[in-house]
Amino acid sequence: MSKLSYAVLGLFDTPDALMHAIPKVRAAKLGTVEAYTPYPIHGIDDALGLRRSPLGGMVLVMGTLGALTAFGFQYWISAIDYPIITGGKSAASWEAFIPIMFEVTVLFATFTAGLGMLLLLNRLPFFGHPVLSSKAIKGITRDRYALALEAESEAFDSAAAAQALQAAGAVEVEILPAPDRSPFLTSDYILRTLGGIFVTCLVAGLGIYTLTKWFPLLAPMKYMQDQPRLNAQKASTFFKDGRGMQPPVPGTVARGYLPTATGTQDAAATLVNPLPRTKEVFALGRKVYGNRCEVCHGALANGSGSLTAAYGAKPANLQAQQFRDYPDGKLYWVIVNGKNAMPSHAPYLTETQRWAVVHYVRALQRAQNAKDEDLKVVAP
Amino acid sequence: MRTDASVHAVPVPEGLLEPSLTVGKVTPGSLDDQVLAFPETRPPKQWYLALAVTLTALGIGLACIGYTFTTGIGAWGNSSPVFWAFDIINFVFWVGIGHAGTLISAILFLFRKRWRNAIARFAEAMTIFAVMCAVIFPLIHVGRPWLAYWLFPYPNQRALWTNFRSPLLWDVFAVNTYFSVSLMFWYLGLIPDIASMRDRTTSKLRKTIYTVLALGWRGAASHWQHYEKAYLLLAGLATGLVLSVHSVVSFDFATSVVPGWHMTIFPPYFVAGAIFAGFSMVVIVLVVVRETMQLKNLITMRHLDVMNKVILAMSCIMGYSYMMEGFTAWYSMNEYLHHGFMNIITGTYGWAGWITISCNILIPQLLWFRKARASYFWMIFVAIGVTIGMWFERFVIIVISLHQDYLPSAWRIYKPTMIDFGILLGTFGLFFTLVLIFARVLPVIATTEVKAILPDAQPGHGGGHE
Numbered sequence: 001m002s003k004l005s006y007a008v009l010g011l012f013d014t015p016d017a018l019m020h021a022i023p024k025v026r027a028a029k030l031g032t033v034e035a036y037t038p039y040p041i042h043g044i045d046d047a048l049g050l051r052r053s054p055l056g057g058m059v060l061v062m063g064t065l066g067a068l069t070a071f072g073f074q075y076w077i078s079a080i081d082y083p084i085i086t087g088g089k090s091a092a093s094w095e096a097f098i099p100i101m102f103e104v105t106v107l108f109a110t111f112t113a114g115l116g117m118l119l120l121l122n123r124l125p126f127f128g129h130p131v132l133s134s135k136a137i138k139g140i141t142r143d144r145y146a147l148a149l150e151a152e153s154e155a156f157d158s159a160a161a162a163q164a165l166q167a168a169g170a171v172e173v174e175i176l177p178a179p180d181r182s183p184f185l186t187s188d189y190i191l192r193t194l195g196g197i198f199v200t201c202l203v204a205g206l207g208i209y210t211l212t213k214w215f216p217l218l219a220p221m222k223y224m225q226d227q228p229r230l231n232a233q234k235a236s237t238f239f240k241d242g243r244g245m246q247p248p249v250p251g252t253v254a255r256g257y258l259p260t261a262t263g264t265q266d267a268a269a270t271l272v273n274p275l276p277r278t279k280e281v282f283a284l285g286r287k288v289y290g291n292r293c294e295v296c297h298g299a300l301a302n303g304s305g306s307l308t309a310a311y312g313a314k315p316a317n318l319q320a321q322q323f324r325d326y327p328d329g330k331l332y333w334v335i336v337n338g339k340n341a342m343p344s345h346a347p348y349l350t351e352t353q354r355w356a357v358v359h360y361v362r363a364l365q366r367a368q369n370a371k372d373e374d375l376k377v378v379a380p
Numbered sequence: 381m382r383t384d385a386s387v388h389a390v391p392v393p394e395g396l397l398e399p400s401l402t403v404g405k406v407t408p409g410s411l412d413d414q415v416l417a418f419p420e421t422r423p424p425k426q427w428y429l430a431l432a433v434t435l436t437a438l439g440i441g442l443a444c445i446g447y448t449f450t451t452g453i454g455a456w457g458n459s460s461p462v463f464w465a466f467d468i469i470n471f472v473f474w475v476g477i478g479h480a481g482t483l484i485s486a487i488l489f490l491f492r493k494r495w496r497n498a499i500a501r502f503a504e505a506m507t508i509f510a511v512m513c514a515v516i517f518p519l520i521h522v523g524r525p526w527l528a529y530w531l532f533p534y535p536n537q538r539a540l541w542t543n544f545r546s547p548l549l550w551d552v553f554a555v556n557t558y559f560s561v562s563l564m565f566w567y568l569g570l571i572p573d574i575a576s577m578r579d580r581t582t583s584k585l586r587k588t589i590y591t592v593l594a595l596g597w598r599g600a601a602s603h604w605q606h607y608e609k610a611y612l613l614l615a616g617l618a619t620g621l622v623l624s625v626h627s628v629v630s631f632d633f634a635t636s637v638v639p640g641w642h643m644t645i646f647p648p649y650f651v652a653g654a655i656f657a658g659f660s661m662v663v664i665v666l667v668v669v670r671e672t673m674q675l676k677n678l679i680t681m682r683h684l685d686v687m688n689k690v691i692l693a694m695s696c697i698m699g700y701s702y703m704m705e706g707f708t709a710w711y712s713m714n715e716y717l718h719h720g721f722m723n724i725i726t727g728t729y730g731w732a733g734w735i736t737i738s739c740n741i742l743i744p745q746l747l748w749f750r751k752a753r754a755s756y757f758w759m760i761f762v763a764i765g766v767t768i769g770m771w772f773e774r775f776v777i778i779v780i781s782l783h784q785d786y787l788p789s790a791w792r793i794y795k796p797t798m799i800d801f802g803i804l805l806g807t808f809g810l811f812f813t814l815v816l817i818f819a820r821v822l823p824v825i826a827t828t829e830v831k832a833i834l835p836d837a838q839p840g841h842g843g844g845h846e
Contacts, residue, residue: 019839035601038408038576039832041839045605053609059617074544077533082541089545099550099628103557106621110557110614114564117610118595122603125595132598140599141576143408143831 004178007150008161010170018145021168022047028164036146066108070101130176256350271329285360301364403677434812441806462794467521469774474514480658481507486618497829509814513807547631554628572828640720640781649701656694657770660763688753695744739769
């Protein structure tokens with residue numbers, strides 16, 4: 001025997017033939033019996049005398065470990081390292097940890113089942129197995145069923161093994177030589193692969209270095225950082241006075257607050273109330289009077305408001321003949337500019353509100369000094 | 381080849397045998413020639429045409445996302461009080477579509493429903509692609525997506541940790557676990573098929589790629605034993621996971637106090653809706669795949685019939701859930717819940733509520749008829765209706781509930797922008813681009829799993845393993 005052989009493969013056309021052959025070949029005790037099939041065959045593990053897969057236990061252990069890891073991680077973070085009260089719950093309340101414990105359990109268990117099966121139990125990836133370079137492999141991954149007698153020592157008798165397989169009904173027999181070198185992972189191939197990996201790493205490393213170096217400067221959205229704004233305690237370069245916020249131009253008036261009476265009170269006497277005497281205008285006037293005027297001038301405009309005593313001032317009694325003779329414009333001028341202790345009400349009363357108050361004051365004056373014909377107007 | 385009579389002392393009467401899951405004579409070899417040869421042939425013109433369409437849609441989506449990044453989230457219609465709109469609607473929509481794949485591959489596997497084997501691969505692939513589409517939305521919704529890694533609890537110089545009492549963080553874990561597990565499940569199933577492709581291809585490049593991807597799989601009985609165990613465990617784990625993922629998504633809503641969200645029915649209601657939408661998408665894609673890839677003998681009308689029955693059952697569960705929503709609102713004697721529910725049927729967005737109800741509850745009732753379940757036109761009609769209806773269901777849940785909550789002074793009508801629609805279109809482009817590429821480069825049917833359920837595939841059973 002010049003060449004050592006690794007195994008002898010016997011090929012079968014049906015799973016039944018394979019199953020019938022297994023006990024016969026095993027009885028010959030010429031080497032380890034292994035089957036190669038295109039899909040899992042039921043009952044073949046018992047026939048080959050394979051031990052039960054320990055995967056279930058591995059998954060149970062790792063799954064439990066996953067649950068404990070997730071619990072410990074969340075507990076340490078939420079209750080010890082960074083306790084934050086959320087929703088009024090105790091920092092150590094564990095009920096909220098359950099969803100993530102479940103997910104991590106599944107994650108650990110899945111990777112144990114998948115990678116444990118491939119890497120630990122099946123010892124894959126492995127590209128150098130002699131069966132992979134056999135002629136029979138095309139059939140094995142397609143529609144044929146192979147039974148292998150694998151050498152346990154150098155004393156393996158391939159001729160006897162081939163005979164045993166043929167006696168058991170194998171249609172074809174193939175002797176697999178012991179591999180002198182890996183058929184897929186040749187040194188040449190490994191060198192080229194390593195070279196490729198090295199170049200890839202180099203390119204990726206340089207790329208990542210450049211990206212991390214430049215990416216912070218190229219943030220896609222930087223509007224919030226680079227606003228054309230003035231920072232606190234910094235002088236404006238745009239305005240000559242260096243102020244960021246400019247004071248309004250003298251005489252600036254907000255929309256709707258235009259005071260038309262800026263001259264003297266006598267000059268304002270000619271102004272005419274632009275508002276009609278309607279129910280709405282009187283209602284507005286009453287509301288504004290109640291909010292702004294009543295505390296001093298009193299509900300009847302007779303100068304005895306609730307604040308008078310406390311304030312120590314003497315607001316005008318608008319029922320006095322002097323004020324009943326005032327033209328509308330003079331009353332308006334006082335509302336806008338103030339008089340004596342009375343401040344200007346222009347900043348918070350719009351043009352309409354001012355004139356509405358004038359109308360309302362006129363109504364109060366007339367109500368307190370009513371004549372007989374006034375009753376006739378209301379009565380009909 | 382054995383016959384029934386040689387195995388069983390008394391032959392099984394014809395009527396008691398379950399019908400075969402394949403049509404005509406299918407052998408393991410012919411199956412490989414039919415399915416695995418596909419990636420080695422040149423794609424037809426129509427494939428390139430379809431790819432051009434989906435890539436265009438994807439391009440539009442990418443342009444809209446780019447515009448969002450350079451302009452800001454203001455490019456979308458989101459505004460107070462509707463801060464969650466298209467982004468979260470689309471997220472829930474796509475995650476839901478993914479659920480059918482896991483249901484088919486895991487839950488039906490545990491129930492030993494053998495018909496799943498022919499369609500599981502495609503459905504799993506759709507799961508992965510749908511989750512990829514879904515993940516885009518929360519990422520771009522955070523506004524500064526390049527800082528999205530802040531979602532993970534990792535030690536950082538800011539000495540801050542994430543809040544483990546937030547359902548949004550649960551979502552981060554649930555969706556990431558779901559994607560990892562789905563990918564693992566899908567890849568494990570692919571390994572033996574890739575090994576088959578490795579051993580039949582003649583192209584050197586393909587051989588190298590398949591060799592690496594197959595990890596040296598050689599079909600040893602001792603490997604299959606662990607493999608089957610791993611697959612069973614993964615199926616069991618994925619079953620719990622798939623129920624948890626959409627439950628966690630529903631917690632995003634249910635744990636808040638917004639009227640219309642704060643309901644205990646949300647987790648089962650969301651899971652049922654997810655399976656409902658996902659199955660419809662699978663039906664749409666399977667009909668196209670079945671016709672264009674000549675797989676009529678493997679994906680049979682029986683498969684589609686069973687799928688349609690599942691859709692019908694889910695539709696009934698959805699109908700129950702909608703009624704329970706109304707019941708909860710009524711029984712709560714809470715004026716905010718009353719108002720929220722009436723908004724769904726009579727409010728500004730009442731039309732969306734009625735689209736939801738008619739597409740999800742009324743139209744699928746057609747599937748009670750055997751003829752509708754056997755007709756491409758009607759099943760596609762129902763499936764597209766359900767896809768639209770389920771999208772609008774999320775619109776109803778999110779926008780209608782948010783646009784009018786407890787504070788009437790904050791009420792506002794939400795209007796999406798063209799950018800919103802563009803990004804939605806883009807995810808459809810991404811999804812179908814990936815589906816098209818998958819259909820050309822990997823086996824669309826789990827040949828290994830189908831081989832195992834063919835007649836005579838298992839020893840001693842004679843007529844298959846039903």
